Amino acid sequence: MASARLKVPKKAKKGDIITVKSLIKHKMETGQRKGKDGKPIPRMIIKKVSATYNGVEVFSADWAPAVSANPFLSFKVRATESGTIELKWTDDNGKVVSQSAKITVQ
Amino acid sequence: MKRERNTGLSRRGFFRAAGAGAVAAAGVSLIPVTALADAAKTNAAIDKLTGGTATKSGRIKMKTPIIAENGAVVPIIISVDSPMTDSDYVKSLSVFVQNNPSPEVAAFNFTPACGAAEVKVNCRMAKTSAVVAVAIMSDGSVYKAEKTVKVTIGGCGG
Amino acid sequence: MKMRQLLLALTFATTGTLAVTGLGLGLVIGQTTAAKAEGIRSGYSYATKETQGLQDDDMSNPGYLWVDTGEDLWSKAEGDAGKSCNDCHGDAAESMKKAGVSYPKYKDDIGKLQNIEQRINQCRTDNMKAKAWKWESSQLLGMTTYVRNQSRGLPVSVAVDGPAAPFFAKGEAFFNQRRGLLDMACKHCHEDNAGNKIRANVLSEGQINGFPVYRLKWGKVGSTHRRFRGCNKQVRAKPFKNGSDEYVNLELYVAWRGRGLGVETPAVRN
Numbered sequence: 001m002a003s004a005r006l007k008v009p010k011k012a013k014k015g016d017i018i019t020v021k022s023l024i025k026h027k028m029e030t031g032q033r034k035g036k037d038g039k040p041i042p043r044m045i046i047k048k049v050s051a052t053y054n055g056v057e058v059f060s061a062d063w064a065p066a067v068s069a070n071p072f073l074s075f076k077v078r079a080t081e082s083g084t085i086e087l088k089w090t091d092d093n094g095k096v097v098s099q100s101a102k103i104t105v106q
Numbered sequence: 107m108k109r110e111r112n113t114g115l116s117r118r119g120f121f122r123a124a125g126a127g128a129v130a131a132a133g134v135s136l137i138p139v140t141a142l143a144d145a146a147k148t149n150a151a152i153d154k155l156t157g158g159t160a161t162k163s164g165r166i167k168m169k170t171p172i173i174a175e176n177g178a179v180v181p182i183i184i185s186v187d188s189p190m191t192d193s194d195y196v197k198s199l200s201v202f203v204q205n206n207p208s209p210e211v212a213a214f215n216f217t218p219a220c221g222a223a224e225v226k227v228n229c230r231m232a233k234t235s236a237v238v239a240v241a242i243m244s245d246g247s248v249y250k251a252e253k254t255v256k257v258t259i260g261g262c263g264g
Numbered sequence: 265m266k267m268r269q270l271l272l273a274l275t276f277a278t279t280g281t282l283a284v285t286g287l288g289l290g291l292v293i294g295q296t297t298a299a300k301a302e303g304i305r306s307g308y309s310y311a312t313k314e315t316q317g318l319q320d321d322d323m324s325n326p327g328y329l330w331v332d333t334g335e336d337l338w339s340k341a342e343g344d345a346g347k348s349c350n351d352c353h354g355d356a357a358e359s360m361k362k363a364g365v366s367y368p369k370y371k372d373d374i375g376k377l378q379n380i381e382q383r384i385n386q387c388r389t390d391n392m393k394a395k396a397w398k399w400e401s402s403q404l405l406g407m408t409t410y411v412r413n414q415s416r417g418l419p420v421s422v423a424v425d426g427p428a429a430p431f432f433a434k435g436e437a438f439f440n441q442r443r444g445l446l447d448m449a450c451k452h453c454h455e456d457n458a459g460n461k462i463r464a465n466v467l468s469e470g471q472i473n474g475f476p477v478y479r480l481k482w483g484k485v486g487s488t489h490r491r492f493r494g495c496n497k498q499v500r501a502k503p504f505k506n507g508s509d510e511y512v513n514l515e516l517y518v519a520w521r522g523r524g525l526g527v528e529t530p531a532v533r534n
Contacts, residue, residue: 003332007323017221021323025333027483030230032207058219061227066203066211068179068228069483070326075214078190078221171314175534176480181314181324226324258464 006087008101012079020051021074022087024097030065048090049073054083079105141205144235148202148209152240152250155200155213159248166239166251177231177257185224186241186249190216196223198242204252205235231257296419299524306525307468307533310459315480319532327409327478327530330485333402334410343394349407352391356414364415364527368516370428377431377512380408381487399506405485409476412529419526420473422519435517438510444501450514465534470495471522472515474531485530488515 004024012018024046031043043065051059059075077085086100152161169183186196195218202209211229223241231237238252299306308316318324338356341348353359368379378386384407385396397404424432439450453462454470461467475488482490489511493503504510 003329003336005323005328005332021321023323023326023329025326025329053219056219058217060215061225062213062215064208064210064212066206066208066230068230070329072181072226072228072324072326074226074324076220076222076224078219080219171312173312175312175315178483179318179480181318228318 004087004089004097004099006085006099006101008085008103010102011104011106014079014081014105016079017076018079018103019074020077020085020087021072022049022099023070023072024089025070026089026091028063028065028067028069028071032065044092046071046089046091048088050088050090051075051077052086052088053077054081079103081105144205144209148204148236148238151202151209152200152238155240156242156248159246161240161248161250163250165249166241168237168239168251168253170237170253170255173256173258174231177233179228180231180237180255180257181226181228182237183224183226184239185222188223188243190218190221190223192218193244195220195244196241197244199223199225200240200242201227201229202238202240203229203231203235204238206230206232209238231255233257296524296526298419299522299526302524304471304522304525305458305469306473306522306528307471308474308528308531310466310468311533315532315534319528325478325530325532327476327485327532330402330406330409330476330478331413331530333406334408334413337403337407338410343388343392345391345393347392349387356410360411360414362415362418364412364529365418365421366423368512368519369423370426370431372427376509377428377516379488379507379512379515380411381489382507382512384408384411400487400490405476405487408487409485409530412476412527415527416529417526419524420519420522422516422523424516424520428516431513432516432520434510435513435515438514439517439521444496444499446499446501448499450495468533469521470518471525472518473522473525474528474533476529477531477533479533481534488518 005022007021009018026046027044028046029041029044031040033041035041045063045065045067047063049061049063050057058077061073063071082103082105084100084102086098088096088098090096165187167185167187171180174180182201184199184201186199188194188196190196196216198213198215200213201211203211212227214225216223229237234254234256236252236254238250241249243249308319322328337349339348339350341351349356363380367383368377370376371378381399381404384404388394389396397407442449450470453467457467458469459467472488475491476485477491478485487506489506492511492514493506496503
């Protein structure tokens with residue numbers, strides 16, 4: 001089970017542009033490495049990250065194996081209303097890890 | 107704390123002089139064949155993305171290390187100048203590392219709700235390479251920027 | 265900007281330590297005044313500013329993923345005694361606050377030094393009646409990182425006198441002993457050439473104030489013994505085992521070399 005961190009400012013003024021930071025534990029196996037037996041280790045990466053703000057997708061990223069292991073991602077969102085920002089990470093097998101954080105917008 | 111670096115200026119100066127002399131003398135391109143192939147691969151990937159639309163320069167700011175401490179984790183910050191309104195925003199930002207086995211790194215998809223088109227991501231670089239950013243706007247225009255990051259072979263592992 | 269200047273001013277004004285305030289800024293000063301006075305430098309000071317930036321922000325520092333693992337395990341009951349760490353030790357921020365600065369320590373019941381990994385495993389087997397964790401397992405790395413992280417900012421302060429003295433002497437001898445096909449001792453790189461380059465890397469003093477450390481090269485967190493093994497292999501010497509007496513003794517000596525440096529766990533290094 002991957003562990004993930006998500007940081008969103010607890011409070012913001014309406015209209016402020018806030019920074020969302022995320023980190024997830026994942027090897028991001030490229031498929032280029034060879035195992036001790038000389039055979040290539042199969043690719044297994046997080047290929048999609050999707051961010052929703054109160055259920056509406058506001059930002060997404062498509063990743064290739066060139067994204068570093070334990071990938072960090074930071075992006076911006078305009079604070080419009082109080083609620084939840086949720087991130088979903090999906091890997092090559094379709095497995096999903098999600099993490100959410102609350103924000104209060106005044 | 108400042109790190110002492112002994113690389114760079116004197117060596118660069120030497121190569122510049124030598125290179126200029128060699129080009130003048132031989133009239134031959136000094137760009138290695140593999141680098142040409144990598145650039146072609148990256149340009150093909152960009153064309154596929156943009157549908158062949160001509161790319162403009164400007165609007166993209168890239169912050170990259172001059173020398174990567176380790177090619178496995180190269181922090182990159184990219185921001186695209188845009189009001190991010192419903193009628194004028196950055197639709198996507200794609201990042202390529204030209205000299206990687208496959209140049210694609212990531213594609214970021216924005217909406218006006220982002221407020222600003224700025225991302226920070228860590229990428230893997232196999233060797234010294236141009237890092238290329240391509241932004242496609244809501245009106246279909248395409249902007250491109252690139253920065254070279256040096257990746258060296260370390261001396262101490264363990 | 266102002267906050268940073270204020271914190272820097274405090275560091276150099278006080279004679280004691282600068283405890284990290286949990287402001288979530290993750291700003292760890294790599295050196296306290298005591299270490300600075302003796303000219304001792306943390307590996308942080310040799311890193312590029314981008315790598316320092318990765319360490320400074322708890323949200324970009326991948327080592328924190330292991331701190332999170334340790335935190336989860338802290339309240340997990342395991343073993344026949346049905347206990348979790350929390351049951352005996354309570355809030356780690358309180359009970360483990362000084363744990364990260366004083367290991368390895370001499371321990372009476374085993375008659376030799378014991379480091380953090382061994383201490384954690386002894387707690388598991390003796391008190392929790394649970395199985396010991398493997399040295400580079402995500403659990404032991406997670407717990408070691410979590411525990412040492414509680415001491416972040418506090419100056420390393422190990423005891424090298426009394427019963428620890430003979431082991432400290434062994435560690436010092438190891439550090440200065442040539443070994444391997446390259447016939448080099450730790451000191452040749454980390455004392456004689458700290459600050460110089462080995463190919464494209466800058467050699468640090470080989471301090472361990474940031475361990476378990478997230479090495480960009482490893483793509484994960486690793487222990488001091490993993491690093492010692494790597495260093496030994498680099499000079500083509502046969503590495504010792506994780507948890508070996510040789511490495512635990514060396515750990516005490518190396519920790520003492522970094523006395524006064526702030527604990528930076530989890531540090532980010534090349």
